[in-house]
């Protein structure tokens with residue numbers, strides 16, 4: 001069924017989010033896309049001029065079919081708070097080998113990835129994320145991301161703590177992370 005566009009009633013997928021400076025969910029691949037509590041994200045195609053998603057494009061909100069697939073395909077090695085969770089997808093939906101690209105999306109459950117948020121920020125983040133009105137839990141780093149990524153995130157967290165305690169070294173972006181790109185070349189789990 002890969003590549004077929006269907007009008008789906010609703011499918012459920014998994015994805016990562018980062019936390020924006022004002023503690024909202026933010027897309028990992030499209031960092032300017034903030035997910036507003038209680039409001040669906042509606043995909044548009046920036047370059048294709050067609051309804052999103054389309055088969056021969058990378059537009060749409062991406063989600064993996066399950067957590068294990070997300071762990072294998074998801075790119076999430078930016079420093080900072082990381083959230084993983086389920087997302088309801090509907091409207092136009094394109095099947096992908098990893099899961100789906102969809103027209104509309106709304107978070108269905110959220111889990112803060114342990115170790116990616118400083119202890120003194122944990123409580124305020126939990127409070128902020130409750131605005132989304134879905135189940136909120138925590139998940140161990142090694143359960144949420146694949147091994148190599150977990151090691152990188154652990155290192156980044158240690159580094160950022162060191163920099164605040166007097167060490168002036170500031171971690172940079174990790175090679176391998178693909179920043180926002182144009183429509184035709186989005187990473188596997190990006191949002192168009």
Ligand SMILES: [Zn+2]
Pocket residue numbers: 045046047048049050052053054057058059183192
């Ligand atoms: Zn498109």
